[in-house]
Amino acid sequence: MFKQRRISKHPVLRFKRGKEVTIFFEGKPLKAFEGESLAAALYAAGVDVFRWTPKLGRPRGPFCMVGKCGSCMVEVDGEVVRACITPVKEGMKVRRIKGLPPINAREAPDAALNPSPLEVDVLIVGGGPAGMAASEILAKEGMSVLLVDDQPRLGGQLIKQTHIFFGSQELFAGKRGFRIAEEYEKKLMSLSNLQVMLRTTALGVFEEGILITNPEKGARLVRPKYVVISTGAFENYLLFENNDLPGVMGAGGAQTLMNLYGVLPGKEVVVIGSGNVGLIITYQLLQAGAGVKAIIEAAPKIGGWLVHAAKIRRFGVPIITKHTIIAAEGRDRVEAAVIAEVNEKWEPIPGTEKRIECDTILLAVGLTPNSELLRQFGVTTKYVPELGGLVPVRNRYMETNVDGVFVAGDVSGVEEATTAFIEGWIVAYSILLKENPGNKEWLQERERLVMMVEEYRSSPVSSKVRSGLRYVEVG
Amino acid sequence: MEERVSGIVSLETLRRLGYLPTEDRLRKGPVAIFECIEPIPCNVCVLSCPFEAVKMEKITDLPKVDFDRCTGCTLCVAQCPGQAIFVVDASQDGEEALLSLQYDMGEPPDPGDRVVLLDREGNSVGEGKVVKVYKHKRSEAFVVTIAIPQKLLMVARAFRKVGRGES
Numbered sequence: 001m002f003k004q005r006r007i008s009k010h011p012v013l014r015f016k017r018g019k020e021v022t023i024f025f026e027g028k029p030l031k032a033f034e035g036e037s038l039a040a041a042l043y044a045a046g047v048d049v050f051r052w053t054p055k056l057g058r059p060r061g062p063f064c065m066v067g068k069c070g071s072c073m074v075e076v077d078g079e080v081v082r083a084c085i086t087p088v089k090e091g092m093k094v095r096r097i098k099g100l101p102p103i104n105a106r107e108a109p110d111a112a113l114n115p116s117p118l119e120v121d122v123l124i125v126g127g128g129p130a131g132m133a134a135s136e137i138l139a140k141e142g143m144s145v146l147l148v149d150d151q152p153r154l155g156g157q158l159i160k161q162t163h164i165f166f167g168s169q170e171l172f173a174g175k176r177g178f179r180i181a182e183e184y185e186k187k188l189m190s191l192s193n194l195q196v197m198l199r200t201t202a203l204g205v206f207e208e209g210i211l212i213t214n215p216e217k218g219a220r221l222v223r224p225k226y227v228v229i230s231t232g233a234f235e236n237y238l239l240f241e242n243n244d245l246p247g248v249m250g251a252g253g254a255q256t257l258m259n260l261y262g263v264l265p266g267k268e269v270v271v272i273g274s275g276n277v278g279l280i281i282t283y284q285l286l287q288a289g290a291g292v293k294a295i296i297e298a299a300p301k302i303g304g305w306l307v308h309a310a311k312i313r314r315f316g317v318p319i320i321t322k323h324t325i326i327a328a329e330g331r332d333r334v335e336a337a338v339i340a341e342v343n344e345k346w347e348p349i350p351g352t353e354k355r356i357e358c359d360t361i362l363l364a365v366g367l368t369p370n371s372e373l374l375r376q377f378g379v380t381t382k383y384v385p386e387l388g389g390l391v392p393v394r395n396r397y398m399e400t401n402v403d404g405v406f407v408a409g410d411v412s413g414v415e416e417a418t419t420a421f422i423e424g425w426i427v428a429y430s431i432l433l434k435e436n437p438g439n440k441e442w443l444q445e446r447e448r449l450v451m452m453v454e455e456y457r458s459s460p461v462s463s464k465v466r467s468g469l470r471y472v473e474v475g
Numbered sequence: 476m477e478e479r480v481s482g483i484v485s486l487e488t489l490r491r492l493g494y495l496p497t498e499d500r501l502r503k504g505p506v507a508i509f510e511c512i513e514p515i516p517c518n519v520c521v522l523s524c525p526f527e528a529v530k531m532e533k534i535t536d537l538p539k540v541d542f543d544r545c546t547g548c549t550l551c552v553a554q555c556p557g558q559a560i561f562v563v564d565a566s567q568d569g570e571e572a573l574l575s576l577q578y579d580m581g582e583p584p585d586p587g588d589r590v591v592l593l594d595r596e597g598n599s600v601g602e603g604k605v606v607k608v609y610k611h612k613r614s615e616a617f618v619v620t621i622a623i624p625q626k627l628l629m630v631a632r633a634f635r636k637v638g639r640g641e642s
């Protein structure tokens with residue numbers, strides 16, 4: 001099993017580790033760094049099993065790393081938390097949960113409702129590329145904007161991207177993803193009309209307003225005039241034997257661990273899925289010093305862009321098409337992946353099984369739009385597989401059927417950062433034009449952006465998105 | 476397209492797309508070889524070329540290279556997000572040629588270092604000697620120029636550093 005998990009040298013990233021702190025894991029002192037999540041600290045220290053399931057006693061380790069699953073639940077000072085969204089603190093006592101977790105008797109601080117609602121012009125939920133883009137223009141034009149994000153940092157998936165971006169220079173091409181996020185964040189911080197609340201979740205939509213909660217500041221109602229939903233997407237799971245074994249992780253989860261906290265997810269990795277996410281995570285693993293045994297793709301062809309595939313092929317990583325994973329093997333952590341060839345109906349062909357020794361299996365099998373909040377608003381959604389799942393019906397200006405509710409980014413159909421930025425800007429002008437419908441400059445700028453996003457999607461690599469949009473884009 | 480299964484660009488495709496300069500042009504001096512064969516929304520190369528040697532009408536077109544304008548300056552190599560551009564120089568007499576490529580895999584080697592040359596599939600195909608390394612400001616990527624055997628001009632497309640003690 002691989003031991004040295006902290007990345008000491010990275011070609012692109014410099015990890016700013018905070019002050020060293022000591023936490024206690026089942027009585028044993030462990031070294032951690034301020035600013036990192038408990039999950040990252042435990043993982044770095046070599047902890048694979050974070051808990052055992054109550055009924056079957058199956059081991060569980062972290063999967064998504066961003067608070068979207070329950071895989072990494074541990075007990076901290078008597079309270080059950082998700083380790084991936086809990087910052088480490090000097091002296092914290094961590095215990096793994098065996099059986100049923102204790103019930104938290106203490107009233108959580110985020111249950112205390114602040115009685116005075118927050119009145120703003122625009123509430124933006126989700127601070128990835130789309131949310132940041134919309135915030136910038138709206139706040140610049142004088143609207144009061146509240147941007148909430150459930151993560152500790154702005155930037156969404158961008159902050160984990162080490163590769164140089166495609167596209168045109170207006171859209172930051174030629175720069176690396178995490179730099180784009182850094183620079184944009186800086187730009188936003190200088191806007192006085194913009195209020196940013198991190199680690200804050202928009203929980204529900206009520207007649208009285210939208211309920212947001214923050215672990216320190218508690219709960220509060222927001223009453224905005226307009227709402228932008230830019231909540232992004234979450235990672236898909238895949239069905240196979242032992243898919244809950246520690247060491248099976250989402251590609252995005254692995255990126256968080258590796259590129260945000262500087263902790264290597266594995267030493268010998270098998271990546272499932274050859275879309276851009278699978279190809280890019282493979283390259284990032286090589287950059288961080290891990291080995292990638294293979295990329296497994298069920299389709300007969302590589303899913304992602306050829307330039308990304310060529311990059312990793314040059315370093316000898318095979319892409320095995322027409323194969324799927326049928327099982328993970330191992331006791332407390334992945335020790336091998338069993339793959340098999342599939343027929344035209346995507347069924348594994350008996351007798352074609354192969355065993356690949358590895359310590360980590362990363363799932364890069366697509367994303368699903370995070371459309372829950374949209375549906376609470378009563379926005380009409382449609383199931384469009386080409387766009388990743390349930391997506392909102394909207395017009396080309398990203399306006400939904402619910403008055404004042406707009407969408408932008410992956411939540412409106414899974415694409416990429418570039419199109420998310422453009423959609424964010426389009427939404428901003430759509431809102432501004434509601435306030436002042438006659439403004440020629442804004443009308444022109446919005447038209448230009450709509451054309452720009454359409455040009456982006458005119459490439460053959462976007463044909464799926466184009467056909468998906470036909471079902472949900474009206475007017 | 477065979478490439479969609481293998482992930483490896485073939486010389487035939489490069490020839491068909493007009494990405495291979497003539498023998499004469501190769502002899503004249505450094506020139507860019509584009510291995511960007513699939514129209515993706517990207518025009519970084521067009522914007523990064525100071526000599527207007529790369530053209531594109533729409534952002535989703537394939538880059539069109541004018542080998543007469545290209546000076547082999549490597550500025551596009553440094554910024555190509557697809558790492559799909561290589562500059563080759565077969566102007567010297569003798570067995571040696573130069574290959575410039577983007578390097579993003581860690582501390583780059585130093586001039587004078589020997590490296591293992593890899594083909595498009597990651598197979599070791601020979602040895603090269605680093606002659607120049609620079610870092611591009613905007614992309615924060617390194618461009619490494621390696622002296623390679625002439626016969627590997629269209630074969631070597633990556634390299635591995637040689638560890639200490641390895642020969």
Ligand code: SF4
Pocket residue numbers: 506507523524525526527528529544545546547548549550551552562
């Ligand atoms: S090598 Fe220099 S001159 Fe040639 S295409 Fe690239 S940037 Fe232009």
Ligand code: SF4
Pocket residue numbers: 166307509510511517518519520521538554555556557558559560
């Ligand atoms: S910059 Fe690279 S990836 Fe982008 S179009 Fe030019 S050659 Fe292709």
